[in-house]
Amino acid sequence: MSAxxxxxxxxxxxxxxxxxxxxxxxxxFTPMFLVFxxxxxxxxxxxxxxxxxxxxxxxxSVEKASIVAIVDPAQQEAMRAADARLRxxxxxxxxxPALVMQVPTDNxxxxxxxxxxDKGNDASAAMFGExxxxxxxxxxxxxxxxxxxxxxxxxxxxxxxxxxxxLSIPTLTSIARAQPSPTxxxxxAFFAVFGIFFLTLFxxxxxxxxxxxxxxxKVVEILAAAVPLEAVFFGKLIGMxxxxxxxxxxxxxxxxxxxxxxxxxxGAAFRDIGPAVGMPVFSLLFVAYFAxxxxxxxxxxxxxxxxxxxPRELQLLSLPITVLQIIIFGLSVQAVSKPDSWLxxxxxxxxxxxxxxxxxxxxxxxxxxxxxxxxxxxxxxVAIIIAIAARAFRRGVLQSGSGKINWKGLVGR
Amino acid sequence: MITDNLAISATGLVKKFGGRRVVDGVDIAVPKxxxxxxxxxxxxxxxxxxxxxxxxIEPDGGTRTLLGHERPREVxxxxxxxxxxxxxxxxxxxxxxxxxxxxxxGLDLKTGRKRAVTLMEGAGLGHAVDSKIRKLSKGMAQLVQxxxxxxxxxxxxxxxxxxxxxxxVNQDRLEALIVAQRDRxxxxxxxxxxxxxxxxxCDRLTIIAGGKARFEGTVADARGKLPMxxxxxxxxxxxxxxxxxxxxxxxxxxxxxxxxxxxxxxxILKRLIDGGFGISGLAMERPGLHDAFVRIVxxxxxxxxxxxxxxxx
Numbered sequence: 171m172s173a174x175x176x177x178x179x180x181x182x183x184x185x186x187x188x189x190x191x192x193x194x195x196x197x198x199f200t201p202m203f204l205v206f207x208x209x210x211x212x213x214x215x216x217x218x219x220x221x222x223x224x225x226x227x228x229x230x231s232v233e234k235a236s237i238v239a240i241v242d243p244a245q246q247e248a249m250r251a252a253d254a255r256l257r258x259x260x261x262x263x264x265x266x267p268a269l270v271m272q273v274p275t276d277n278x279x280x281x282x283x284x285x286x287x288d289k290g291n292d293a294s295a296a297m298f299g300e301x302x303x304x305x306x307x308x309x310x311x312x313x314x315x316x317x318x319x320x321x322x323x324x325x326x327x328x329x330x331x332x333x334x335x336x337l338s339i340p341t342l343t344s345i346a347r348a349q350p351s352p353t354x355x356x357x358x359a360f361f362a363v364f365g366i367f368f369l370t371l372f373x374x375x376x377x378x379x380x381x382x383x384x385x386x387x388k389v390v391e392i393l394a395a396a397v398p399l400e401a402v403f404f405g406k407l408i409g410m411x412x413x414x415x416x417x418x419x420x421x422x423x424x425x426x427x428x429x430x431x432x433x434x435x436x437g438a439a440f441r442d443i444g445p446a447v448g449m450p451v452f453s454l455l456f457v458a459y460f461a462x463x464x465x466x467x468x469x470x471x472x473x474x475x476x477x478x479x480x481p482r483e484l485q486l487l488s489l490p491i492t493v494l495q496i497i498i499f500g501l502s503v504q505a506v507s508k509p510d511s512w513l514x515x516x517x518x519x520x521x522x523x524x525x526x527x528x529x530x531x532x533x534x535x536x537x538x539x540x541x542x543x544x545x546x547x548x549x550x551x552v553a554i555i556i557a558i559a560a561r562a563f564r565r566g567v568l569q570s571g572s573g574k575i576n577w578k579g580l581v582g583r
Numbered sequence: 584m585i586t587d588n589l590a591i592s593a594t595g596l597v598k599k600f601g602g603r604r605v606v607d608g609v610d611i612a613v614p615k616x617x618x619x620x621x622x623x624x625x626x627x628x629x630x631x632x633x634x635x636x637x638x639x640i641e642p643d644g645g646t647r648t649l650l651g652h653e654r655p656r657e658v659x660x661x662x663x664x665x666x667x668x669x670x671x672x673x674x675x676x677x678x679x680x681x682x683x684x685x686x687x688x689g690l691d692l693k694t695g696r697k698r699a700v701t702l703m704e705g706a707g708l709g710h711a712v713d714s715k716i717r718k719l720s721k722g723m724a725q726l727v728q729x730x731x732x733x734x735x736x737x738x739x740x741x742x743x744x745x746x747x748x749x750x751x752v753n754q755d756r757l758e759a760l761i762v763a764q765r766d767r768x769x770x771x772x773x774x775x776x777x778x779x780x781x782x783x784x785c786d787r788l789t790i791i792a793g794g795k796a797r798f799e800g801t802v803a804d805a806r807g808k809l810p811m812x813x814x815x816x817x818x819x820x821x822x823x824x825x826x827x828x829x830x831x832x833x834x835x836x837x838x839x840x841x842x843x844x845x846x847x848x849x850x851i852l853k854r855l856i857d858g859g860f861g862i863s864g865l866a867m868e869r870p871g872l873h874d875a876f877v878r879i880v881x882x883x884x885x886x887x888x889x890x891x892x893x894x895x896x
Contacts, residue, residue, distance in 0.1 A: 178657070181660070181689070184689070185687065188683070188686045188687055189687075192672075192683055196672065196674065196675075200674070384670075387670050387671065387672060387673065388666075388668045388669060388670030389670040389671065389672060390670070391639070391666040391668060391670060392664070392666060392670055392684065392687070392728075392731075393687065394639050395634075395637050395638075395639050395659070395662075395664045395666070396659055396664070396684075396687035396688055397659070397687055398656060564640075568639060568640055
């Protein structure tokens, strides 16, 4: 007597989860997983070390850098006040070099040129002459600093006329928007696309070697005899996805404490970034689209990797997929910046870019029904890719001549 | 074909690799509750036949039923399988490996672990239940894998070259385990090219060579394919004795060795006694399975043999 289709599905699910559980345990309960889990710390450490090196080089040059104003002593107080006021408009790391004021000599033009050759004073721009019609010299990348000096001259003259005391005393208050702005939508769309891209790039590539492990251990014959290959592939994918979720859960929990971890209300600034569908729904959709992107790419990686016999072949086969992934990321970023364009529609429909683009859409547009359709569409493609991968494996590795996709065999007669 | 009492039934199985017929119309009928051997030289098509029967690969022709089902997958939970190329996860504990193999066939892991300990203790491997597979010797790992194929108490156990790579002690353990499974009520199908195991274990067997089934029957049937042989030692030596013996008689030490004709040995003995040579010794012997195998397979079949296709690694 044949097993009923529901019975077959139950058995398929059970077999899939057996494979998934084995792979999850084999991945997570090893010392290597800790290394994997803390890879971002390693990346961050390397980034910090590199950043500190670059910063120390930059600081050394910034300490010496200056802009020079050759100005009458009577105007220097007003200029100092104008300089202080103008600098408030710049972010801390973006401010022009320190202002050095000099009393003009008989030859102010020569004095300005000397400022550029002074070893102890690395001038990027120097100003001389009447403030109403100043001459400003600059070298190399000093044009921005030269513009600052021009603005400084203007502001100094204004202050001379109105006095150095501020005429307007503003009160700055930070408020949270009731609705995210279109700019905030677009920012969250970019974060969504980048987040999914980064996570899948980082995590889905792991799937490439999982079938190679089975081939090397000769376990594949045992698995192939006991369960359908589709269940083997899907189970492995779920197992790897489980470990990916663990990774995301760990770092996501840390990230959710951003307010506590970062100083100066930087975390609060992120609250201005908001998706059009609202944060709770967006969070769910983000997880769902990450799952789909992971499954789609993981299935491709696994299917391709299953054909490889050596680590070299694995690397060679992985490269084109990674390049494709980067192209998809580029297209998705373009799409979310223009959510109503034909490109956006194309990228939302193309299965491999759909999870990225739809996550971006959730940030840009409030309607929900396209997401249900997209998730079904993407899930269908996961199934198609797994079936194709299993077919290729059956034909190429198990040497079975048929290689037909066994839909009926999966769910019964 | 009546299949009610058959664990496996296959008719006209064909498998082609690269246009070459590796299995060429094999029929096989394995009655329930027996130990059934698939014998054949290397590359005869044994492994490919077993893989088709199990549904690992699909045949290019012919039909098959496994435990009454045309789709082997539907009864995979009732089947145990030990492939020719042994494979286990090196980082797994032995009992977990056995439980995992049971779980693939529908046994829950908790029960699987309990049974694994019992099975390993029964097989003399009790000390290794918590050992990682990579720490086990090849023979021990092979036994662990075999235990993994029976932990879910399958109705049908398929073993592909189960004795290869085992030392004599472990071979004896394996033989005992196979017999125990048969006594439990399971059907065992195993392939081998070592005749001694087949002769001791098989209730029935088929001999495959060059992708074709050359013989099907009991061990006795196979041995019956060859006539009996006699070893005769005369009481007195003398000229003319050769003329009284069958034409194929050959000198063998103090005596003569010849094939017993279909009419029996009595007439020959009477002639020898009448000729005054007497009888100092006479031994009748039935040829072993090894001789029958060589006779059945024959040099022509060996010429046809092709490599069995293995899982690429």
